[in-house]
Amino acid sequence: MADTYRQYQEARDTAWRALLHVRDKRLPIDAEGLARDVGLHVAPLPDVREQPRLAALIQKAGKGNSVSLRIRGEWHLFLAPMTEDRRRFFVAHELGHLLLAHETRVLSPGVRCFADAGNAGDMMEEPESPLDYAADIFAIRLLAPACLLHEMHVDTASGIMRLCGLPPRAAALRAERMALLNERDAFFTHPLERQVREAYLPFLRERGAAPAPAQAAERALPLVMPLPQTENEESEKEERGKGAENTEKKPAKPIRLCLFAAAGFALAALAFFILRR
Ligand SMILES: [Zn+2]
Numbered sequence: 001m002a003d004t005y006r007q008y009q010e011a012r013d014t015a016w017r018a019l020l021h022v023r024d025k026r027l028p029i030d031a032e033g034l035a036r037d038v039g040l041h042v043a044p045l046p047d048v049r050e051q052p053r054l055a056a057l058i059q060k061a062g063k064g065n066s067v068s069l070r071i072r073g074e075w076h077l078f079l080a081p082m083t084e085d086r087r088r089f090f091v092a093h094e095l096g097h098l099l100l101a102h103e104t105r106v107l108s109p110g111v112r113c114f115a116d117a118g119n120a121g122d123m124m125e126e127p128e129s130p131l132d133y134a135a136d137i138f139a140i141r142l143l144a145p146a147c148l149l150h151e152m153h154v155d156t157a158s159g160i161m162r163l164c165g166l167p168p169r170a171a172a173l174r175a176e177r178m179a180l181l182n183e184r185d186a187f188f189t190h191p192l193e194r195q196v197r198e199a200y201l202p203f204l205r206e207r208g209a210a211p212a213p214a215q216a217a218e219r220a221l222p223l224v225m226p227l228p229q230t231e232n233e234e235s236e237k238e239e240r241g242k243g244a245e246n247t248e249k250k251p252a253k254p255i256r257l258c259l260f261a262a263a264g265f266a267l268a269a270l271a272f273f274i275l276r277r
Helices: 002-021 031-037 052-061 084-099 130-143 146-151 157-164 168-184 191-199 201-206 213-224 226-231 233-249 253-276
Strands: 040-044 066-071 074-079 104-108 111-114
Touching: 002 031, 002 084, 002 130, 002 191, 031 040, 031 084, 031 130, 040 084, 052 066, 052 104, 066 084, 074 084, 084 130, 130 168, 146 157, 146 168, 146 191, 146 201, 157 168, 191 201
Parallel strands: 040 074
Antiparallel strands: 066 074, 066 111, 104 111
């Protein structure tokens, strides 16, 4: 139990660090861009006839739609054709194995795979191994950061699916978790999570969430500023006194009405005079 919690924490913290590392800080997260930056090459599954040796190695590494192999020191992720959202999740899951430095095993001289590669991208339905569970924890937290969802008030499965580009199952799991986090109001207690919010502030502001500190101060002004004037009669009188110099530039309402009436009367008199001639 303690071990599982430690693994959870490690996966969660690594996801926060990865979010800080992502170049384009916006949702959906560019998982493939991050993969490139950390040296994971993403490629389609090879054709058996064209690359029989590589296809055999992939077969040997595990079943499924995605397999990561380290070939002569370079990591390659081979993916079957799939929707963009599933692809994003699979890449994030494999990044999880890689960034959490999961155990590898030798497939053939110079080629390694993750020790438990075989059910990558299961989206926590039935994680067959603790390492796959950790990779899923990482993937979901990388692609749908709770702090950003919180700031944008997105907590339904369909909303998360649209905003983060997650497959339905992963989005539903995230929505369940968000309900729990919202109930506990468990946000921004960890320094890394606060850093993630800071790093994604331009994106949040672009989407109308999380006002900038300056904007927040401006908004607070009308609420804070009138108080001394209304509560303190002396300062209210002072304000009126200061306002007196403005009356010359901009006549008070009754004076303006008189001016309009006089002008109207003058015009009418002029018209009457001209018509009579
Ligand atoms: Zn896996």
